[in-house]
Amino acid sequence: AQSVTQLGSHVSVSEGALVLLRCNYSSSVPPYLFWYVQYPNQGLQLLLKYTTGATLVKGINGFEAEFKKSETSFHLTKPSAHMSDAAEYFCAVSGLSGGYQKVTFGTGTKLQVIP
Amino acid sequence: DAGVTQSPTHLIKTRGQQVTLRCSPKSGHDTVSWYQQALGQGPQFIFQYYEEEERQRGNFPDRFSGHQFPNYSSELNVNALLLGDSALYLCASKTGLGNYEQYFGPGTRLTVT
Numbered sequence: 001a002q003s004v005t006q007l008g009s010h011v012s013v014s015e016g017a018l019v020l021l022r023c024n025y026s027s028s029v030p031p032y033l034f035w036y037v038q039y040p041n042q043g044l045q046l047l048l049k050y051t052t053g054a055t056l057v058k059g060i061n062g063f064e065a066e067f068k069k070s071e072t073s074f075h076l077t078k079p080s081a082h083m084s085d086a087a088e089y090f091c092a093v094s095g096l097s098g099g100y101q102k103v104t105f106g107t108g109t110k111l112q113v114i115p
Numbered sequence: 116d117a118g119v120t121q122s123p124t125h126l127i128k129t130r131g132q133q134v135t136l137r138c139s140p141k142s143g144h145d146t147v148s149w150y151q152q153a154l155g156q157g158p159q160f161i162f163q164y165y166e167e168e169e170r171q172r173g174n175f176p177d178r179f180s181g182h183q184f185p186n187y188s189s190e191l192n193v194n195a196l197l198l199g200d201s202a203l204y205l206c207a208s209k210t211g212l213g214n215y216e217q218y219f220g221p222g223t224r225l226t227v228t
Contacts, residue, residue, distance in 0.1 A: 043219040105157035
C-alpha cells in the first residue's frame with residue numbers, strides 16, 4: 001500500500017521569498033516520487049522526479065526536492081518565489097507491484113504568491 | 116510532436132445520461148491511464164489500458180468503463196451519471212506498463228446537472 005500526505009492545502013508566500021511545500025509518503029516498495037504543477041484549467045505538468053541515485057533532484061522553473069528516506073519526505077523548495085509560480089502542486093508516489101506502476105497523488109497544495 | 120490530447124474540453128450532462136470522453140496519447144506511447152480529479156482534490160486513478168485491455172483498475176464502479184483502440188487512443192465511458200461524477204477527467208500516456216513516467220493531457224471538465 002502507498003499513500004501521500006501534503007501538509008497545508010494553501011500556502012502563501014511573498015514574491016522573492018522561499019517556497020517550501022511539504023510532502024510525506026508511505027510505500028511498501030522502493031518509491032519513485034514526483035512533483036507536478038497544475039495551472040488553472042490545465043492538466044498536470046511534471047516538475048521533477050526522484051527514482052534512484054542522488055537524493056537532491058532539480059526540476060524545471062528553479063524548483064528542487066530532497067528525498068529523505070528516514071523521514072519519508074520529499075519536500076519541494078524554490079529559493080525565490082515568482083508570481084508565475086502561483087498554481088496548485090501535487091506530490092505523487094509510484095511503486096512497482098506485480099509488473100505494474102501504481103501511482104497515488106496527494107490532495108494538492110495551492111500556492112499563492114503575494115506581490 | 117503533439118502531446119496528449121483530449122476531447123472535448125468541456126461537457127455538460129444531466130443526471131442519468133451517459134458520456135464518452137476521448138484521449139489520444141503522445142506519439143510513441145502505448146499505455147493510457149484515466150484519472151478523475153474532483154474539485155479541490157488530487158487525481159484518483161480510474162483504470163489503465165495496454166494492448167487494448169484494461170490492466171489495472173482503481174476503486175471506481177462498473178459505471179466507468181473504457182476502451183483502447185489499435186492506434187492506442189482511448190475512450191472513457193460513464194453511464195448513469197451522478198452529480199458526484201462532476202470532475203476534471205485526465206488522461207495520461209506512457210510507454211509500457213512498468214514505466215513510471217507519464218504525460219498528462221489538459222483534461223475534460225465534466226459537469227453533471
